[in-house]
Amino acid sequence: MEVVIVCFLLFTLERLPLPLEIAVLSVFSILCLYGFLASFANSLFNKELILMGPAIFKKEEPKKMEEGVSSCILPQSHRTSSLRTIANMLDNGGVCGIPTDTVYALAASCKHPEAINRIYSIKERPSEKPICICISNLDQLRVINPPFSPLLWNFMDLVYPGGISCIVQKGEWLKKLGVGPAYETVGTNDSIMIRVPDHTVTAHLTDMTGPLAITSANPSGESDSTHHDMVITRLSDKLDAVLCDGYSNELVGSTVVNCTKINEGIIKILREGCVPTTKIMQLFERAKNTLGVL
Template sequence: MAQAVTETKIETVAACLREGGVVLLPTDTVYGLAVSPEYPEAVARLFALKQRPAQRNLPVMVADLEALGPLGLERTPVMDRLAASSFVPGALTLAVGFSERPRPIWLEGREEVAFRIPNHPFLLALLRTMGPLLVTSANGHGMATAERVEGILPQLSGRPDLVIDGGTLSGDPSTLVNCRVDPPRVEREGVIPEKTIRELLA
């Protein structure tokens, strides 16, 4: 059963994630499918629901920049400049590499991680409760993300364990910037125009 977004639902969502569930929820951009990275079975189910190719790593959502250290992610001047902009928290996803710090087991084998801090009180509260989550757009692979839950569920190969209905969303994804290359490269233009990113970096 779909549930409306309220602060009282945070523990309901957290409980589902702690049990290895997959949650369909609203973000500040599009609907997402979220799992705790601590449950490989949940991660595998998320891939299956989307029919997402296994080689396409999932992005990470965090509550703040301080969460990057325990993940072993590298902070660079370019990343920090973009992260200090008015688009963070918000619809800006940054791909970064790893520092020499230890990383969690669930990030082993990766060369980079795309992370985002959402501008969404419900999600931020959930991330502070749970820690980093793997969150990807809620759509079948290669399909556009529908603006409403009713349009998303038919795209999926199965049903998430919990559905949080946040009404109609924009359907526009975040803008993805690869900060590992020089110069930084916009790999997906979303809510934030590429021109704006270039102006921030000029």
């Protein structure tokens, strides 16, 4: 074929002698006839009767997606059975994407520290960044009576439930709350961040599971997930389930408030999220005024 192609180029340039031209055309005709007969015979009998050699051009078959690559299930949040499914997965040590009153979060039960460690791996989250806990309501704290000051209780009464995370002093009271197995895994050595989301689905779920360790459902350093589709696209291959609840209520996460020095009349905004700093400070002033603190 290389000789035929070269001869055709010479013929185009009118540099091919007539005898050679006739010979090349004869050879080309024989090749074409052989190819036609070989293709016809092989196709007719569905096997290679006449050798043809490998094809020069091959049609690429579309790659089929492997079935069962992801075992992540996607229940709908409006079904009671879905909450039971997610609760059972969390109780068995799973990691799930769940909605909150702000953005979507990754959740693991505080009964399973190894599941909390999985969250770090899933998100590629730096180990020095602590994970907070989520409870359904303040009554869960009141029952165990942690050693919080009246000012802290007043402040939490004003901000919970809602898109605010309060950092408080860590203590043995966490074990009474149900965080015992994960005591060393959540928070820092001295403090713990608490979330009480203003979200019916999240509240019901945490009532069923007990305290959950949660953090935003996005790869570390990337934007928050504001729809369950974003969680599915980014992380479903690493998760056991995603509780689908549509669009989130907010575009950013909670506002983080350090309350470890609240007894000194000091709070510090570590991250401004969906609740603005001015609103936080107004609530803090109300909490102090209730106690007559100047």
